[in-house]
Each structure stands twice: as structure tokens, then as C-alpha cells.
Amino acid sequence: xxxxxxxxxxxxxxxxxxxxxxxxxxxxxxxxxxxxxxxxxxxxxxxxxxxxxxxxxxxxxxxxxxxxxxxxxxxxxxxxxxxxxxxxxxxxxxxxxxxxxxxxxxxxxxxxxxxxxxxxxxxxxxxxxxxxxxxxxxxxxxxxxxxxxx
Amino acid sequence: xxxxxxxxxxxxxxxxxxxxxxxxxxxxxxxxxxxxxxxxxxxxxxxxxxxxxxxxxxxxxxxxxxxxxxxxxxxxxxxxxxxxxxxxxxxxxxxxxxxxxxxxxxxxxxxxxxxxxxxxxxxxxxxxxxxxxxxxxxxxxxxxxxxxxxxxxxxxxxxxxxxxxxxxxxxxxxxxxxxxxxxxxxxxxxxxxxxxxxxxxxxxxxxxxxxxxxxxxxxxxxxxxxxxxxxxxxxxxxxxxxxxxxxxx
Numbered sequence: 115x116x117x118x119x120x121x122x123x124x125x126x127x128x129x130x131x132x133x134x135x136x137x138x139x140x141x142x143x144x145x146x147x148x149x150x151x152x153x154x155x156x157x158x159x160x161x162x163x164x165x166x167x168x169x170x171x172x173x174x175x176x177x178x179x180x181x182x183x184x185x186x187x188x189x190x191x192x193x194x195x196x197x198x199x200x201x202x203x204x205x206x207x208x209x210x211x212x213x214x215x216x217x218x219x220x221x222x223x224x225x226x227x228x229x230x231x232x233x234x235x236x237x238x239x240x241x242x243x244x245x246x247x248x249x250x251x252x253x254x255x256x257x258x259x260x261x262x263x264x
Numbered sequence: 265x266x267x268x269x270x271x272x273x274x275x276x277x278x279x280x281x282x283x284x285x286x287x288x289x290x291x292x293x294x295x296x297x298x299x300x301x302x303x304x305x306x307x308x309x310x311x312x313x314x315x316x317x318x319x320x321x322x323x324x325x326x327x328x329x330x331x332x333x334x335x336x337x338x339x340x341x342x343x344x345x346x347x348x349x350x351x352x353x354x355x356x357x358x359x360x361x362x363x364x365x366x367x368x369x370x371x372x373x374x375x376x377x378x379x380x381x382x383x384x385x386x387x388x389x390x391x392x393x394x395x396x397x398x399x400x401x402x403x404x405x406x407x408x409x410x411x412x413x414x415x416x417x418x419x420x421x422x423x424x425x426x427x428x429x430x431x432x433x434x435x436x437x438x439x440x441x442x443x444x445x446x447x448x449x450x451x452x453x454x455x456x457x458x459x460x461x462x463x464x465x466x467x468x469x470x471x472x473x474x475x476x477x478x479x480x481x482x483x484x485x486x487x488x489x490x491x492x493x494x495x496x497x498x499x500x501x502x503x504x505x506x507x508x509x510x511x512x513x
Contacts, residue, residue, distance in 0.1 A: 119396060126392035126464075132385035134285070134470065135339040135376045152396070189344045190290065192477075196340075196469045200389070203467055205460040206397045212502055213456070216509040238476050245480055 116156060123152035123201040130197040140193050143183050147198030151176040155202055169202055169236040170243075176202075177244020195241060204233040267322035270302045273364045275331050278309070278316045280346050280371050285338035287474045289481035291316060294350045298363070301354040312486050313493070338470055341376045379419075386415040386465040394461025403454055406446040407461030414439035415465050432466055433500040439463065440508030447512075455512060459505060466501050468494040 127148025131141045151172045158168035180194030211226030274295040281291045291311040295318050299307040304320035311317070313336070319328035346367065353363040375382070390411025391404045399407065418435040425431045439462040447455040471494035479487030 122392040122395050126389045126396065129385040129389035129392070130469070132377050133338075133382055133389065133465070135341045137341050137344050138376070140344075188348075190286070190340070190347055192285075192287070192470070192473060193340050193344065196473050199469065199473070200393070200464075200467070201396055203393075203464070203469075205393065205464065205467075206456070208502070209456055209460050209505065212505050213509055216506050216513065234472075238472065241473065241476055242480055245477060249480075 116153075119152060119156060120149050124149040127197040127200050130200050131193075134193075134196060136193045136197075137189060140183075140187055140189055143187060144194045144197035147176050147179050147183070147194045148201050150179060151198050152201040166232055166236045169204075169233050170240045172202055173199055173237045173240025174243040175240075177241045178247060181244060181248040195244075199237055199241070202237055204230050207233060267304070267320075267325070267327050269360055269364060270299055270304060270320075270322070271318065271327055271329055273302075273360060273367060274298045274309075274318050275316060275329060276364070276367045276371065277346050277350060278311060278318065279331055279333055280367065281343050282311060282313070282316060282333045283336055284342045285336065285340065285470050285474070286343045287481070288313065288478045288483045288486035290343070290347075292483075294346065297354050298350055301356075302360055311483075313489055339375055342370055342373065345370045345373075383412055383415050383419075387412040390414075390461040390464050393464045394457045397457055397460045399454060399457035399461070402452070403457045403461075406443070406450075406453055407458045410439045410442045410446070410458050410462035411465055413442045414462055418465070429496050429500045432497055433504050436463060436466060436501045436504030437507065440504060444508060444511060459508065463501050463505065466497060468497040471497070 124145045128141055128145035130148075131144040136144060154172040154175050155168050158171060163171070176198035177195055180191045180198055183194050184191035207226060207230045211223050211230055214220075214223035214226055277298060278291045278295040281294060282288070288311045292309045295309040295316070296307050299309075299318070299320050304322050306321040308320070309316070309318045314334065315330060315332045317328065317330045319326065321327070349358075349363055349366050349370070352358050353360070358366070377385075387408040391408030394403055394407035395401075414435050417438045418431060421431045421434055425434070440459055443455055443458040443462055446458060447453050471490050475487045475490035475494060478490060
């Protein structure tokens, strides 16, 4: 079951890489970013993490991973992070909220829509977390070099 | 070094990055680095998702120019290539003329993957995402076909409908109609799974990611405008889905 999910998330992230015309040598890396994100996303609930926490952590890991890979492969990190967050997209939640609105169940609709927005926010803050960690590390290294020079 | 060539090179590099889905801060930084490496003083660059302004001082004369980039697509390969060129120019391994010529070539380049391959990729993405959302193996093929419908209609509607959001709305509607048709013919399929998969090619991933990175870099105007763009896309897809669901009621 998990293996099937891993293969599917790899396929879907790699397809997304092709959709965005990333260089050939980074397609597989983008797929791996998506697969790792999905792995973390599906393993965290076993440790009793709720959906928001697991989305946040996996988005942060995808973001960190794409920054690291961008340093190794010397390409902008957007190449990986865009494809990496695809398996985390709250598609079914958004659909269910739409369904509730259409069926005149406004309370359930607003509940689900809020939940969808929260998950989207968790993806966003996970991405931001990864970016800022790398920025802080870079800034610290620059500051260290400057201190050595003086 | 002539200031005209510096200006042309910087603006071309910036325009390629912005046109192909790069972040605003990357555009500004690339232009400023090239101009500084070419020996210009007082370099200032500013970019929003639709326009670029660059100004610098060369031998006591101020130069400022602005270009607009009305059409935006996504081609991350070109951004990688421009990044490479600017890094090599700043590192001093190519001259300004070489950099300008390479940038012209990059600008003329066709997308890395042919159209049919991109449509296939969209179909694969839709199919596998529908399975991730909890579908069975039988839902994979209809979802992939619905995703194909969505990308094909996105491409062909774009040519005569000039409005981006209306194009997205109609493409989502057509994909939803395909899902409806599939479920009518084969009642054992799950319409929800197929619709969830089919709408994936329209997910504004790059707009959201870039908007966040722009906000983090302090480009508030660019970040907010990209965020609103992503939200409008999401709303047009949601409305189209709601109309389809209203049919199934």
C-alpha cells in the first residue's frame, strides 16, 4: 500500500516536472523530492500527528531537500520544490467542501473550506520554514567569513 | 564597455526570468549583479510580476529603462540557463558580448519537451494524483483522460480567449463534463476521484511558491499580486467544479 503510494507520488511529481520544463537532469530529483514528501506525510500519522502537523513537516522537508539539491545540482531550487509539494495538495478536501456547499450544507462547507485553507497555509509555512533555515545558515556562514577577514 | 549593451543584457536576462516563471527577487538580483560586474555604479533594479525597471550610472550619466512582460509562461529550464550565464559572466569566464548572444539564443529557445509530452505528463499527473486521493485502479484511466481534456482545452482556448481566468474556468468545466460523461457511461467509477485528479493540471503551484519566496525576500507588492493570481485561479476552478457538482445532484 505504501509502496504503491510512493510509486504514484514519484510518477506524479516527475510528470509535474515535465509540465514545468525543468532541465532533463533534474526531473528525477524533483520526483524524489515529491516521494520523500509523501513518505513523511504518510508516516507521521502513525506517530499520532494530525494532518496539519504532518503537512507542515513534510512541506518543510521537501523545501529543505530542494535547497540542498539545488546546491548540489547548481540549479534554482524552485525546480524541485514546485514538484515536491504536489502530493501534499489538499485536493480531496477542497472537493468535499465544494460538494457540501452545492448540497446546501453551509456549515460543513465552511468547516471543510477552513480546513483546506489551513492545510494550504501549512504547506506555505513549511516551504517558508525550509527557505528561512537555509537563509539563516547561509547568513551565518557569510558572517563567519566576514569575521575571519577582519 | 558601452552602457547600452550592459542595459540590453541586463534587461534581456531579467525579462527572460520574469517571462518564464521566475521569482521577482531573482530577476532583480540577476540584473543588479550583471550591471555591477560590468562596472556600473549606483545600480538599482525593481521588478513586479508585469514590469522591470533598471537604472545605473555610467561615466556620470544616468541610464534608466523599463520593459513590460505581459505574457507569462512557465519554463524553468530557461531560468536555469540564465542563472548559469549570469554566474559565468559575474565570475569573469565570458565577456558581455558572449553573454548577450547566449541570452538571445536562450530567449529564442523552444520549450524543452514537445507539446504531446507535456500533455502526456499532465495526464500522468492527473491519473496518479487521483490514485493518491484514494481511487481504485479503475479510476486511473478516466482521471488521466479528464486531465488530458483539461490541458488540451487550456491550450486551445488560450488562443482565442484572451482572459486567463476564463480560460481556466472553461477548461475546468470541460474536464468536469468529461468526468460526468465517464461516470454516466460506467456508473461504478467514482466521480469525486476523477474530478480531484482532473483539476490537478490547473493547480497554481508555481504562483504559490513564487509568491511565498517573494514575500520572504521582502517584495511585498510582487508577493501579494502573485498570491492574488493564484487565488483567482483557485476560485475559477472551484466555481467550475461547483457547477459540475450541481449537475450531479
